Amino acid sequence: MxxxxxxxxxxxxxxxxxxxxxxxxxxxxxxxxxxxxTGGRDRRSRLKRPGLAALASLTVVAAVxxxxxxxxxxxxxxxxxxxxxxxxASNSVTLTRYEWDAGVQLQLGTYVSVDNAPLEFQxxxxxxxxxxxxxxxLRDGKTTKTKTLPAGTVDDFSGLKGFLEVxxxxxxxxxxxxxxxxxxPNNASGRIRPDAPATNHYPxxxxxxxxxxxxxxxxxxxxxxxxxxxDYDKTVDLPVGEYTAEVGVAKKYRDLFGIxxxxxxxKVTVREETEEGEGAGAGLTTSKSSSSSxxxxxxxxGGNAAPSAPAGxxxxxxxxxxxxxxxxxxxxxxxxxxxxxxxxxxLGDGTGHTDGSRIAPALKAAPKRPTGKAGxxxxxxxxxxxxxxxxxxxxxxxxxxxxxGKDYLAFSANVWNAGPAPLVVDGFRKPGADLMxxxxxxYDADGKQVGYTPTGTMEWDPREGHEHWHFTDFASYRLxxxxxxxxxxxxxxxxxxxxxxxxxYTVKNANWHPENTDLSTxxxxxxxxxxxxxxDVGSGDTxxxxxxxxxxxxxxxxxxxxxxxxxANPENRLQETNHxxxxxxxxxxxxxxxxxxxxxxPPHELVDAK
Numbered sequence: 001m002x003x004x005x006x007x008x009x010x011x012x013x014x015x016x017x018x019x020x021x022x023x024x025x026x027x028x029x030x031x032x033x034x035x036x037x038t039g040g041r042d043r044r045s046r047l048k049r050p051g052l053a054a055l056a057s058l059t060v061v062a063a064v065x066x067x068x069x070x071x072x073x074x075x076x077x078x079x080x081x082x083x084x085x086x087x088x089a090s091n092s093v094t095l096t097r098y099e100w101d102a103g104v105q106l107q108l109g110t111y112v113s114v115d116n117a118p119l120e121f122q123x124x125x126x127x128x129x130x131x132x133x134x135x136x137x138l139r140d141g142k143t144t145k146t147k148t149l150p151a152g153t154v155d156d157f158s159g160l161k162g163f164l165e166v167x168x169x170x171x172x173x174x175x176x177x178x179x180x181x182x183x184x185p186n187n188a189s190g191r192i193r194p195d196a197p198a199t200n201h202y203p204x205x206x207x208x209x210x211x212x213x214x215x216x217x218x219x220x221x222x223x224x225x226x227x228x229x230x231d232y233d234k235t236v237d238l239p240v241g242e243y244t245a246e247v248g249v250a251k252k253y254r255d256l257f258g259i260x261x262x263x264x265x266x267k268v269t270v271r272e273e274t275e276e277g278e279g280a281g282a283g284l285t286t287s288k289s290s291s292s293s294x295x296x297x298x299x300x301x302g303g304n305a306a307p308s309a310p311a312g313x314x315x316x317x318x319x320x321x322x323x324x325x326x327x328x329x330x331x332x333x334x335x336x337x338x339x340x341x342x343x344x345x346x347l348g349d350g351t352g353h354t355d356g357s358r359i360a361p362a363l364k365a366a367p368k369r370p371t372g373k374a375g376x377x378x379x380x381x382x383x384x385x386x387x388x389x390x391x392x393x394x395x396x397x398x399x400x401x402x403x404x405g406k407d408y409l410a411f412s413a414n415v416w417n418a419g420p421a422p423l424v425v426d427g428f429r430k431p432g433a434d435l436m437x438x439x440x441x442x443y444d445a446d447g448k449q450v451g452y453t454p455t456g457t458m459e460w461d462p463r464e465g466h467e468h469w470h471f472t473d474f475a476s477y478r479l480x481x482x483x484x485x486x487x488x489x490x491x492x493x494x495x496x497x498x499x500x501x502x503x504x505y506t507v508k509n510a511n512w513h514p515e516n517t518d519l520s521t522x523x524x525x526x527x528x529x530x531x532x533x534x535x536d537v538g539s540g541d542t543x544x545x546x547x548x549x550x551x552x553x554x555x556x557x558x559x560x561x562x563x564x565x566x567x568a569n570p571e572n573r574l575q576e577t578n579h580x581x582x583x584x585x586x587x588x589x590x591x592x593x594x595x596x597x598x599x600x601x602p603p604h605e606l607v608d609a610k
Contacts, residue, residue: 080140082119084257086249087111087224088264095238097272103235106166106179108266110247111224113192119185120202120218122146123157124506128211128605132156149256157212159184164227165248168268170241177236180250181229185217189225196222203512207502209414209542210609211388214506243268363515365530369428369437376442376451376575381421381509383535384577387475387566387584388414388503391609392544395597396551407597408551409588415475415568416503416540419510423535423574425471425497427458429528435459436531438471440574456573458533460526461496468496468523469531476570479552480585482561488552496523499539510538559591 077083089109097104112119120137134149153160163183170176184206191197202218219225227247248263392412397405417423421443427436436458442451458469474495479488499514514536524531535541552564568582592598601610 077116080117080138080143080145082114082219082221082257083116084119084259085113085115086227086247086259086262086264087113088247088266090266092267092269094269094271097238097240097270099272101235103237104270105228106168106236106245107228108166108245108247108268110164110227110264110266111189112183112185112219112227112249113224114219114221115192116221118202118218118221120216121149121185122214122216122506123154124214124504128607131606134160150252153252153256157207157215158182159206159217159229160253162250163253165250167246168236168238169244169246171243176243177238179234179236181227183227183253184229185219185225187226187228189219189223191220191222192224193222196220201512203502203505205502209388209501209503209540210391210607211414212501212503214504215502216505216512238268238270240270240272243270363532363534365426365428365532366441369426369530370439370441370452374451374453376453377444380442380450381419381445382442382575382577383421383423383537384418384581385423385535385568385574386416386418386581387568388416388540389584389604389607389609390477390564390566390586393564393586393588393599393601393610395554395592395599397595405595406553406555407594409479409554409564409590409599410551411477411564411586412542412544413475413477413564413566414501414503414540414542415535415566416501417535417537418504418507419537420508420577422511422537423497423576425455425458425533425574427469427471427524427531427533429530436469442575453575455575456571458531462526467526469528469533470496470523471533473571473573474569476567477552478565478567479554480563480565482563484563487565488554488557495541495543497533497535497541498523499534499536500542501540502538503540505538507538511536512538514539554590554597555594557590560589562588562590564588 087110089111093107093109095104095107117139120139121134122137123132123134125132132154134154135146136149138145138147155161159182161182162180164179164181166177166179166181167175168177168179186203186206189200197220200220200223202220203216206217207215245266245268246263247266248261249259253259254261390411390413392410394410396408396410424441424443425438426441427438429436437454438456438458439452440455441449442453444450456472458471461468461470474497476489480486504510505512514534523533564586566584566586569576569579570582572579586604587602589600589602590597591600
């Protein structure tokens, strides 16, 4: 199998050579400490798992790859064409099986190393009516070429489909398990040579939002990226014992990218952790505080006190069970190095809870509220806010603050910024005031502030699980009748803005490393006198709809067809480039009887995200 014929580079996207992108990888990439979004902010359980210290073991990777410190660049190859190789960071790993789990995650510590040129892909779809297309971007000096990958290599934005092949054998040499997996180039990565770019300018995750429109995947030259995908829905049932795992790259990808047929073998020890925290198997004992793991969610989650944990599972703080907050499959970008070091706890509104791999710095508002005449020069770049169709739709019997015995229609929603400018809103509080005065700021093409305008207020939300400042009138939700003339209105209109989801990183001026992915720093504390909230270009803000006021009471509605309407900037308080693309609709069909209502969610064009 070969790549398609070369095509001219026509899509508008950030590149190492583009003035809209972070620094070129040849000059060190983005600034240290940059952060990036991933699929949302649900509260998740914090199970203690002895993860693989992936990045810490990259010194082993360097040796395996044959690029010892000081060895310099890789041997000469075709200019602009990356050289890929599957390598293992270690000859052995220990996996922990928990008595309440059905199996183990195959964290085997294998990496794809990249040399000679960066590995880069642009993955897009024109609309939800069109299939997803992946193109490899080949850069040779000032020349940029694209090659379309064959059909079947991608079916979503989470990575190359069926890239890895894993075979696990027991001590008797019998094959007891097989697995395959997608490959997200934006997974946990690190350098394999000291002369490689110091920082990674590519995004730090592969998006999993079902409404993603465009993504950029990449690995710097001289770097290696972890091939392990953390997926709670895809464990392998291995009893306590000793095994040997063989890992390889599927033939179609070896042919596609010229990858050698190397198949590292790794000794695997499986041990068990009981409810008391005692490890079993191979004489091992494990403590529940040795390391941590992260569940990923789908947006702003609640901070409810957790109900009783499943049998055999320790009680968890702020864990939400049920349709509105059930654990979602974890995206492949989870950083196992930070997980092992105890830095990746869970998503939510607590300190340092971002996407499981980064801690977002606090954003600083302007030192004082603006003065002078409000406004901005003509042709000043502005954001373009757009709504995505609702998803994660379910019937529930209510949450805290809801009326017991009623039926509620819960859903998730996202508003994103298509650019070309970020949405920047500052709030300033008068001494003793309950509200902050909000201002929208405008910047020229060089990033210099050139204007401002008053844009409503910010309010403190004291509910557990929020406890931060919300910008009012950012979005609104309505449930419309089939003829779209009658409506039930959700009470949710105030939001803390944060970049939870990479919706389209191919739009002009997309920021691949937005800072405010963490609610605890993006939205301020109760005693704050000023707050800055930002929705960056290319990113969206997801709210999962299981907080009070974030759902529709459908108890007395007749069965039939309805539409969930998501409206961005409903009062037009915010200035943006286009106000005509602010509404998205999602069809739902209500059925059943009171107390036993049902909902059917037809696909939206090619997207079947219920």
